Amino acid sequence: MSEAAVPGYRVWALPGMPEVRPGDDLVKLIAAATADGVPQLVDGDVLLVTSKIVSKAEGRVVEADDREAAIDRETVRVVARRGTLRIVQNRQGLVMAAAGVDASNTPSGTVLLLPEDPDASARALRAGLRATLGVDVGVVISDTFGRPWRSGLTDVAIGAAGVRVLDDLRGGTDAYGNPLSATVVATADELAAAGDLVKGKATGLPVAVVRGLGHLAGEPDDGPGARAMVRSAEDDMFRLGTSEAVREAVTGRRTVRSFTGEPVDPGAVRRAVAAALTAPAPHHTTPWRFVLLESPAARVRLLDAMRDAWTADLRADGRSAESVAKRVRRGEVLRAAPYLAVPCLVTEGAHPYPDARRSTAEREMFLVAHGAGIQNFLVALAGERLGSAWVSSTMFCKDVVREVLGLPAEWEPMGAVAIGHPAQAPGPRPPRAAEDFVVVR
Structure with a gap:
């Protein structure tokens, strides 16, 4: 088998991204980083962007001496609580620790909120890169999540544009001819995790590029966005936290x-x-x-x-x-x-x-x-x-x-x-x- 026929992809982080501040134009910053001695973006690439820099550019940095008060404002419902740790559903519909309110990588006395509408942010980035660089890329905005039943954190997609966020394989068959009846792959989350491997958590590399997976990019009309990955309440067997489950069953x-x-x-x-x-x-x-x-x-x-x-x-x-x-x-x-x-x-x-x-x-x-x-x-x-x-x-x-x-x-x-x-x-x-x-x- 020739090298060209071997399935694979390449992922790299963009160096040279400056500290992002409220009002900065992320499209210009990313375009400048891709022009500085690194591979140029081409059609079919997927850009993986850490949500923190999107939040900073959009002015989602707020004064908050009390982080807990900020979490309260972003919380729709508390799913589980242990000591001071809260797992909550936030305004974006995501179930995560502390509503995504982050006190790291931001000046003392301030906290970062998640983008108001991460899918809209991804669409704006995609459109801006198309207008500036003339390329049709997919965009995934990621944030770090913990997961039930699994130790450790990983990046997942909270916003997406031009990317197939879910790959529905139901109705097909596996290599042995067995029918696939429940297989829906979270491709946007897999892309986000791949990007995190090269971005890291504290290396100052908030943007990565994946190349070689063009079949996952180029969705028409930007695609459904990462919101489509949030499981609906009626389909979520594990929606309720412990205290919620007891109250819900009784009331x-x-x-x-x-x-x-x-x-x-x-x-x-x-x-x-x-x-x-x-x-x-x-x-x-x-x-x-x-x-x-x-x-x-x-x-x-x-x-x-x-x-x-x-x-x-x-x-x-x-x-x-x-x-x-x-x-x-x-x-x-x-x-x-x-x-x-x-x-x-x-x-x-x-x-x-x-x-x-x-x-x-x-x-x-x-x-x-x-x-x-x-x-x-x-x-x-x-x-x-x-x-x-x-x-x-x-x-x-x-x-x-x-x-x-x-x-x-x-x-x-x-x-x-x-x-x-x-x-x-x-x-x-x-x-x-x-x-x-x-x-x-």
């Missing part, structure tokens, strides 16, 4: 009464049962049992028997036919769900007492523990992105439920939980002020 849990026809993963329900079993319980007991109705026949058989029992009870109470039909319809949420769970209370291990007062209190302890288990179950289902509705109906016909499901006499059905994928997003929850429910003594 985001809603009663869902309308479901799609998508099947429910039985494994997800069993994981929710496992979460239920972590609830507190008296005397080291385990008062929770869950009957999982996974077959349509089992669900129909139970719900038909319950409907007949409710109807008979309501008629015996003297209810009108209209009133009976209205109340029976309230249970239709169970029939519409693709999956049902019937939580049952078992008071095995309860202490016997000779008087009614203490016996009642003993039972109430078990009821509270069982309720805690159901709440854990519902919250865990929400964490699995499953909707649910706890319906009390089985408590009104326990004998019928036990008979249809073949349950032991000591198992007490405590309602039923309809489970499925929500047919639509729930509406906003009415606000409740915690102080309205608190009494301090």
Whole structure:
């Protein structure tokens, strides 16, 4: 194989870049650096520019005796916190340490903010180099990121123009003919990391060039920019930090009464049962049992028997036919769900007492523990992105439920939980002020 046919690329840093100050013309500075005894830029090259010099040129240097206050202003939400370190989502949509606010390589008493719109900055650089040097290059603006599950820092793309930021290989095959179904390569990040190998972190070389990867440059109309690399919230399995995840699971849990026809993963329900079993319980007991109705026949058989029992009870109470039909319809949420769970209370291990007062209190302890288990179950289902509705109906016909499901006499059905994928997003929850429910003594 000839040398020309060997796949490869070349990357080098531009020497001679001066200290950048607010208002400087980066295009002129880069054009001058490329003319000073180094290879000239040609079509298909990719220019890799450290975000710090873009921020300086754009005047994103701000007075800030308190860096934390600057981080607060740039933060949209806090994802995770450990001591003084904060991982946050910033105004540009990036999740990173300290919102990208940098106190290094800037005069004392000031901090550097990220470019206001890194993609727009990349487009301006690309257009300026085309007008000044007559070359069509790609531009990547990079910043340094830490990464979940991996030690060490690396440069990634926060802005891009004229570069294929994502290389979608889905639909193709590998060398063995296996289909590629999930392979989308973050090419702009790989370019940024390659440039960092020659720029370094403290060498005063903020700009690099990659040559030999022209198939990644020259995107029409500048391309989608690095913003396209920010994973959408609905697709991000790891979007939430630890504290956020707990709050989201608890406060985001809603009663869902309308479901799609998508099947429910039985494994997800069993994981929710496992979460239920972590609830507190008296005397080291385990008062929770869950009957999982996974077959349509089992669900129909139970719900038909319950409907007949409710109807008979309501008629015996003297209810009108209209009133009976209205109340029976309230249970239709169970029939519409693709999956049902019937939580049952078992008071095995309860202490016997000779008087009614203490016996009642003993039972109430078990009821509270069982309720805690159901709440854990519902919250865990929400964490699995499953909707649910706890319906009390089985408590009104326990004998019928036990008979249809073949349950032991000591198992007490405590309602039923309809489970499925929500047919639509729930509406906003009415606000409740915690102080309205608190009494301090």
